[in-house]
Amino acid sequence: MNRKRSEDRSTQRLPWSIHYPATHMSLAKVAVVCGLTALLISACGIQAKPGAGTAHLSHYAGFRGVVDDPRIPQVKCLKSDKLPYRKYYADGVQHLPAIQVGARTQGPTMIFYPTDGVAQGLQIMGQETGAEVIGALLVYPNRARASELTEVEACAAIGVKG
Amino acid sequence: MAATTTSDKLTVPETKDSGFIPDYEFPLPGFIRQLPAWSRVALIIFILVVASLVLRTRSVGQQYWMDEAITVGISSHHLSAIPGIMRQDGSPPLFYLLLHFWMLMVGNGEAATHWLSEIFAVLTIPIGYWGGLKLAGKRAGLITAALMASSAFLDYYSQETRMYALMSLLGLFGTIGFVRGFVFRERRYVILFSLAEAAMLYTHNWALFFGAGSVLSLVVLYRISGDEIRLNLIRDAIYAYVGAAILFVPWLPNFIFQSLHTAAPWNTSPRFGAPVQIAQSVYGGATVAAILVIGAAVGYTGFFRKAERASAEAKIALILFTLVLFTLLLGWIASQITPAWNPRYFAPIVPAIIMFTAIGMSRAGVVGPLTLAVALIFLARADTYAPQHKSDMQDIGGEMGPLMHKGDLVIVGQPEQTPLAYYYLPGGLRFSSTIGPVRDPTFVNWINALSRYRAANPAKVLPPMLNKVKPGQQVLYIRPLTEGVIGWKAPWTSEIRTRSAQWGKILSDDKQLTVEAWAPHNYRGACCVADSAILYVKK
Numbered sequence: 038m039n040r041k042r043s044e045d046r047s048t049q050r051l052p053w054s055i056h057y058p059a060t061h062m063s064l065a066k067v068a069v070v071c072g073l074t075a076l077l078i079s080a081c082g083i084q085a086k087p088g089a090g091t092a093h094l095s096h097y098a099g100f101r102g103v104v105d106d107p108r109i110p111q112v113k114c115l116k117s118d119k120l121p122y123r124k125y126y127a128d129g130v131q132h133l134p135a136i137q138v139g140a141r142t143q144g145p146t147m148i149f150y151p152t153d154g155v156a157q158g159l160q161i162m163g164q165e166t167g168a169e170v171i172g173a174l175l176v177y178p179n180r181a182r183a184s185e186l187t188e189v190e191a192c193a194a195i196g197v198k199g
Numbered sequence: 200m201a202a203t204t205t206s207d208k209l210t211v212p213e214t215k216d217s218g219f220i221p222d223y224e225f226p227l228p229g230f231i232r233q234l235p236a237w238s239r240v241a242l243i244i245f246i247l248v249v250a251s252l253v254l255r256t257r258s259v260g261q262q263y264w265m266d267e268a269i270t271v272g273i274s275s276h277h278l279s280a281i282p283g284i285m286r287q288d289g290s291p292p293l294f295y296l297l298l299h300f301w302m303l304m305v306g307n308g309e310a311a312t313h314w315l316s317e318i319f320a321v322l323t324i325p326i327g328y329w330g331g332l333k334l335a336g337k338r339a340g341l342i343t344a345a346l347m348a349s350s351a352f353l354d355y356y357s358q359e360t361r362m363y364a365l366m367s368l369l370g371l372f373g374t375i376g377f378v379r380g381f382v383f384r385e386r387r388y389v390i391l392f393s394l395a396e397a398a399m400l401y402t403h404n405w406a407l408f409f410g411a412g413s414v415l416s417l418v419v420l421y422r423i424s425g426d427e428i429r430l431n432l433i434r435d436a437i438y439a440y441v442g443a444a445i446l447f448v449p450w451l452p453n454f455i456f457q458s459l460h461t462a463a464p465w466n467t468s469p470r471f472g473a474p475v476q477i478a479q480s481v482y483g484g485a486t487v488a489a490i491l492v493i494g495a496a497v498g499y500t501g502f503f504r505k506a507e508r509a510s511a512e513a514k515i516a517l518i519l520f521t522l523v524l525f526t527l528l529l530g531w532i533a534s535q536i537t538p539a540w541n542p543r544y545f546a547p548i549v550p551a552i553i554m555f556t557a558i559g560m561s562r563a564g565v566v567g568p569l570t571l572a573v574a575l576i577f578l579a580r581a582d583t584y585a586p587q588h589k590s591d592m593q594d595i596g597g598e599m600g601p602l603m604h605k606g607d608l609v610i611v612g613q614p615e616q617t618p619l620a621y622y623y624l625p626g627g628l629r630f631s632s633t634i635g636p637v638r639d640p641t642f643v644n645w646i647n648a649l650s651r652y653r654a655a656n657p658a659k660v661l662p663p664m665l666n667k668v669k670p671g672q673q674v675l676y677i678r679p680l681t682e683g684v685i686g687w688k689a690p691w692t693s694e695i696r697t698r699s700a701q702w703g704k705i706l707s708d709d710k711q712l713t714v715e716a717w718a719p720h721n722y723r724g725a726c727c728v729a730d731s732a733i734l735y736v737k738k
Contacts, residue, residue, distance in 0.1 A: 073304070083275070083307050088627040090604040095597070101308070102596025102623045103262075107721035134720055151722040173721075 107149045107173070108134050114192035120185065138189050139181070145189040146177040172197035240328070240337070244344055247324050250579070251348040255317060255357045258585040260310035262593035264727035267360040268619035271307055272641030274298040286453050287644040289461035293401035294362035313357075316364040320357030323347040323368050327550065330375040334515055335558045342557035342571055346491075347371075349578035351483025352549050358585050362402050363546040369399045370409065370547035374554060377413055377522065381420060382514050384428060386435060393439040397446035399547055404539065405530060409547040410443065412526030419521050423514065461645040464691035465615075466538035469531055480542035481552050483584055487577045494570030495559025512562070519555040523548045538689070586726035591719045592616070592677075595732045596623025598718040599675055602734060603628060608668055610661075610706075612678030612699035614652070615643045616730060620677050628675075633698040635660050652694050657701040665709060668737050673715065676706050677732045686728070711738050 084099035094100045108124060115122045120138055127135040127148050138144040150156045150173045159165040159175065168175035171193040178186050231239065263271070273284050274295045281299060285292045298315060305311045324347045331343030347353065356363035376392030379385050396413075399406030417436055421429060447454075475485075482488035502513045526548045534540035545552075560567035605627035611617045614632035621630060621640035630640040634648075634655045668674055678699040681687050687696045706712060712735035722729065 083302055086626040088605055089600070089607060089625040090627070091625060094601050094625055098308075100596075100600060100625055101593065102598070102600040102625075103593050104597035105591070105594040105719065105721045105723070130714060130716065132716060132720065149721065151720055 106134060108136055108147075110195045111136060111147060111192050114195055115189075118188045118192065120188060139185065143180050145179055145181045145186055147189070147193055148175045148177070149173060150175065240341070243341060244325050244328055247344050247348040248321055251321065251324060251353075252317075254349070254579065255320060255354055255585070258358050258587070259313045259317060260308075261313075261358065261585075262588075262590055263309055263360065263619060263622060264589035264592075264725070265613070265616045265619045266727075267312070267589075268592075268622045269615065269643055270295065270298065270360050270362075271302070271312055271622065272618040274302060275307060275641060282453065284642050286456055287461070287646055288642060289457045289463070289645050290362070291401045291403065291406075291450060291454070293398065294365050297365070298360070309360075312360040316359055316361070317357045319364040319368045320353040323350075323353060323364075323371055323550070326368070326371055326375075327553070330371055330550070331554060331557055331561075333375060334378050334554060335512065335561060338567075339554070339558045339561035342560050342567065343554050345571060345575065346553045346557055347550075349483075349575055350481070350549065350553060351479075351487070351578065351584040352481050352545070354483075354584035355480070355586075356543065356546070361543070363543050366399060366403045366405070366546035367549045369395050369402060371550035373399060373409065373413075373547065374519070374522065374551045377416075378515055378518055380439070381417060381432065381436070382428065382511075382518055384430075384432075384435075389435050389439050390442075393442040394446075396439070396443040400443065400447045401450060403544070403546065405526075405544045405547055408526045408530040408533065409522075410440065411529050412522055412524075412548075414440070415525040415529075416518050416521040420514065420518055423509075423517070428514075460647055462537055462649075463539055464649040465689050466534075466540065467689045468535050468538050469540040473527055473531065476542045477545065477552065481545060481549055483578050487574050490570050490574045490577070491556050491560070494563055494567055494574075495556045497564075497566045497570075498559035498562030501562065512558075516555065516558060519551050519558070523551045523555065526551075588723045588725045588729075589727045590619065590725050591722060591729045592619045592623045594719040594721065595677065595730060596620070598720065599716065599732055599734055600625050602716055603673060603675065606669075607673040607675065608664065609675045609677065610664075610702065611637075612676070612702060613695045613728070613730075614648070616677065616679065616728070618642060620730075624675075631664055633657070633660075633695070633702050636664065649691055649694070652691070652698070655698075657698060657705060661702055661705050665706075665711075665737075670711075670737050672737055674706070674712065674735045674737065675732055676703065676735065677730050678703060680722075680725075680729045680731055682729070706733075706735060709735075712736070713738060 084097075086099045087094055087097040091097070094102070095104075112122065112124065115136070115138065121144075122139075123137045125135050125137065127133045134149040136147040138147070148168075150159070153173045156170045156173050156175055160168070160170050165175050168177045169190070171190065174193050176190060176193050181189065234242075269288070273281060273288060276284060276299075278296070278299055281295055282292055285295065298312060301315045302312065305314070324344050327347035328340040328344035331340030333340075353364060353367060356367070373392055373395035376388045376390075376395055378388075380387075380389035380392045392413075396406060396410050399409060414436075417432070421432060424432075478485050478488035482491055499516060501507045502510075502516065507513055527545075530540060530544065560571060563570070600623070603625065606629065608629045608631060609620055609624060611620050611630065611632045614634050614637075617630055617632050617637055617640045621628075630637040634652050665674070679695060681696045681699070687693055714733060715736045716734040718732045718734075719729075
């Protein structure tokens with residue numbers, strides 16, 4: 038009698054039991070579960086890191102390094118003032134970000150140093166006497182017109198505190 | 200004999216008429232009044248969530264600092280390898296495991312991983328409301344939600360790939376469970392407390408202080424309560440703590456190993472600045488702290504009257520206060536022996552501090568909403584509490600990465616910055632720290648780290664490595680900018696400052712090495728240790 042009762046229980050459909058194929062499950066649920074599982078298994082969220090020496094590293098999503106170019110606000114400013122400019126890197130191995138406004142030796146030159154302190158130090162130690170210190174920039178007036186220099190100085194001052 | 204209470208089993212009001220803390224009444228337009236109460240609350244919570252997301256996503260894509268890179272590095276390993284790596288790291292594994300699955304789905308970029316913490320921080324808003332409601336009524340619930348949405352602590356750690364936002368969320372559950380379970384004597388909340396404590400133990404080691412602090416708070420509760428609270432209190436407490444301990448048993452061997460072999464040698468013992476640290480990191484500054492504390496203090500003045508001193512509300516306030524106090528006190532005392540003190544470790548008690556403040560403000564009549572409004576003006580400034588620049592390694596990677604070739608050697612002056620350098624540099628490079636060669640740069644081996652560091656003589660460790668560099672190959676030396684003084688006083692950081700200079704000297708004196716480049720060219724400052732880098736090429 039006990040055995041019969043046990044068999045009855047095993048064949049009885051429990052309220053939480055699932056009978057396969059579980060066709061009554063909504064397709065949306067199945068899709069979500071399958072999608073998440075596929076994502077987890079494929080690990081497609083993680084971008085592969087490109088190897089050192091790969092050309093155009095910055096084009097790869099897996100390369101996380103980003104150059105923090107300090108010239109961006111100044112370039113925007115010069116553009117809005119319609120001043121002709123050229124971006125370049127100064128001083129050989131120092132590779133200092135720089136902007137030449139107008140013609141070389143004629144228009145003002147902006148050279149960007151890593152910190153305000155470096156720019157100040159160069160002036161204090163008498164190494165860059167022909168430049169104005171504006172924040173972390175040394176601005177060389179050269180032979181610029183007064184109005185042009187005023188505009189360049191205003192652009193150079195963007196983000197400078199005090 | 201212990202004092203007796205004036206109430207029987209505690210209840211919290213569901214409506215303004217039924218309880219001890221009446222709801223606010225605002226002159227709302229008719230169409231809003233017609234909405235059901237739950238929808239009005241839901242609307243407020245929704246607005247708070249949106250506002251907090253606006254505030255807390257401004258820096259969500261910001262670069263990592265070293266701790267985040269270590270976290271991402273560990274979580275990038277195969278699931279089965281993570282617990283073994285954690286033995287060398289010193290932290291419990293829960294956040295790392297969650298991050299592992301999260302990264303598999305959404306990636307390992309800065310914004311992607313910050314969003315995991317963002318979600319935990321957002322959840323504290325509705326759950327904070329629920330907790331405040333359960334502890335002291337709707338008014339306290341709404342103020343708790345508002346303070347959670349504008350919390351300086353969560354502003355900061357919602358945009359950080361570390362466990363602190365999760366720890367605060369778990370601390371919120373733990374606090375609600377603790378008060379409802381032991382002050383209101385509802386056993387299902389005791390279970391919630393037990394589960395939250397276990398989850399916290401798997402998240403951060405300050406869960407131990409939270410647990411021990413809660414035990415001491417229970418002693419206080421037992422002392423001041425009558426039979427309606429004392430009945431079976433000890434039994435329920437034993438169930439709760441033993442339950443949490445049993446759940447923690449699988450990790451216990453690792454925890455013991457970590458306790459014996461890893462520590463935080465970069466930390467220093469705290470002095471008496473904890474109130475200032477709470478004002479800064481939890482409330483968001485002295486001004487906001489003063490405003491909120493005044494609001495709460497006005498609400499709590501009633502407890503100085505004898506009639507209210509033994510009330511149910513006084514017990515709730517006292518238990519929240521003692522929970523915070525004892526947790527801090529235990530953390531402080533333990534840190535005198537082995538330093539484990541940092542404002543970010545306050546994560547589990549941030550909810551208790553906020554709820555204690557909110558409940559006080561909710562009792563302060565018109566002063567409550569007024570002080571809240573003024574505080575929110577100060578708090579609702581985007582980017583005020585999240586650092587603008589955590590590190591400059593992203594820039595160093597951006598500048599140096601394209602110049603490097605497979606097999607080049609990267610030497611990192613501060614060993615724990617190696618995973619950060621690895622994250623921002625391209626693949627295929629060899630890594631070393633000032634302790635010696637690093638086999639896996641994705642994590643830090645903290646086992647007996649200080650003694651190993653002291654034993655690593657630069658004159659013996661560096662030259663053999665340089666001898667292995669072939670002509671034409673490059674060496675990138677990344678060393679911390681040892682700005683300031685306070686951060687470089689601990690035994691570990693002091694060693695780093697000296698070692699970095701010693702290694703720098705050996706490299707610059709090496710006649711076979713020529714400087715090829717340096718970085719960063721644009722240093723904007725950093726909250727959490729910046730670096731400088733010099734790239735040498737071997738002749």
